[in-house]
Amino acid sequence: MHLNSIFNQYRIQSLLVFLIIVSLFLLFVSKKLLLDDGLYYEAFSDQLSISQISSLIERQNNYEILTYTLVAVTILVKCSVIALILYTGTICMGVNIEFNKLFKIAIISDFIFLIPNILKIGWFCCIQNNYTLSDLQFFYPLSALNIFETNSISQIWIYPLQLLNVFEVAYWFLLAFGIHRLIKSNFDKSLKLVLSSYIPAMLLWVVFIMFLTVTFNPA
Amino acid sequence: MERPVRLIIGLLFIGALVFMSTKVYLKNQQNIAIKQARQMLPAFEFYTLDGVAFSGDMVEQGRNICFVYFDPDCVYCEHETEEIIRHIQQFGNAQILMVSASTPEKIEAFSQEYKLASYPAIQVLWDRKHLFYKWFGKAVVPSVFIYDSQKQLVKAYFGATKMEAITKHLN
Secondary structure, rough: OOOOHHHOOOOOOHHHHHHHHHHHHHHHHHHHHHHHHHHHHHOOOOOOOOHHHHHHHHHHHHHHHHHHHHHHHHHHHHHHHHHHHHHHHHHHOOOOOOOHHHHHHHHHHHHHHHHHHHHHHHHHHOOOOOOHHHHHOOOOOEEHHOOOEEEEEEEHHHHHHHHHHHHHHHHHHHHHHHHHHHHOOOOHHHHHHHHHHHHHHHHHHHHHHHHHHHHHHOO | OOOOHHHHHHHHHHHHHHHHHHHHHHHHHHHHHHHHOOOOOOOOOEEOOOOOOOEEOOOOOOOOEEEEOOOOOOOOHHHHHHHHHHHHHHHHOOHHHHHHHOOOOHHHHHHHHHHHHOOOOEEEOOOOOOOOHHHHOOOOOOOEEEOOOOOOOEEEEEEOOOOOHOOOOOO
16 A cells, blocks of 8 residues: 555554554563573573563563563654654754654654564564573664674673664654655655654664663663 | 854754764773773772772682672662571672662661671672772673782673573683
8 A cells, every 4th residue: 555545544542452452462472482481581581580480481470561562652752752852853954844744754654664573473483483581682683683693792792783773763764654655745855854863863772772781771 | 044044053963963872982082991991900999888998909819709780769670688697508608798889877777687797708898989880881780890810800790690601600
């Protein structure tokens, strides 16, 4: 289906609910297919006793609803914040677009991030059947992290390298395309708007995450 | 939007980015330095519950040293302490230094609850100036740092740890 028709045909609420439902479904599928108790026992048996690992798993199962709720809230907050950043960009560039329309663009563009989740499930189900908990944790398809051995790089670089991926770049172009469609000017101007608003905000976010990593999880 | 306003937004962004990047860099350098320094027993100074300073020089020579960083209010620390007491024989001649940054009253109550004073191998210490992080880096509760008789770090565990994992590093 063409992006234009998606944009015109569906309401913001419907798109948001659909995005959240699909994201939660993929999370559910990946938990059921990829995560089994054996992975936890293997990962923690050096440090924890069997009963400690069992209670860890039990606690995690008890908080499952909270995990799903957090994912849903995160999607909502992320799309809102990105719409706000783009809105600031439009003001700076003297372009007039309503916040709601930018919010819709952010939601539609966010669908691109479902692809790496699907690829992850496919990869560990069909290609790499023998994996550990840290393999699951650090895997991000088509990202810069794949170039490095995760054991050989400092922890603070894990997130930035994961974030530097093909889908992230595609996301920038989707955002730009959405804006281009709205303001009906050339694509370069829309891309410039995205690059001058979203990218700086993303850089700040990455540095903030790196700061949290070095502060709360030092080696 | 007016050009000066855009300029201010741009400068604010660059300022925030430079400030945070510098913080990340300095903090990371500090973490690396601590991690390297703790490979040998750091020149720490904690206090006994009587208020007497207890430094690295006062550690008995030729013994393994097992630091247990704990908090009297942490349930995992309570469990860890119970386990240490239950397996005290397996610690051999190791000196167990249980360090907490909590209040001396709480540490004292904790010590009394588990009768820690009755175990000659265990010394309860107070991190009065909250400097454990400066010497040992990551300071979650409970954490365990095991040094051999040559005062070299053998193993560090963060979070609850089974006794078998600790005692296998004590010769």
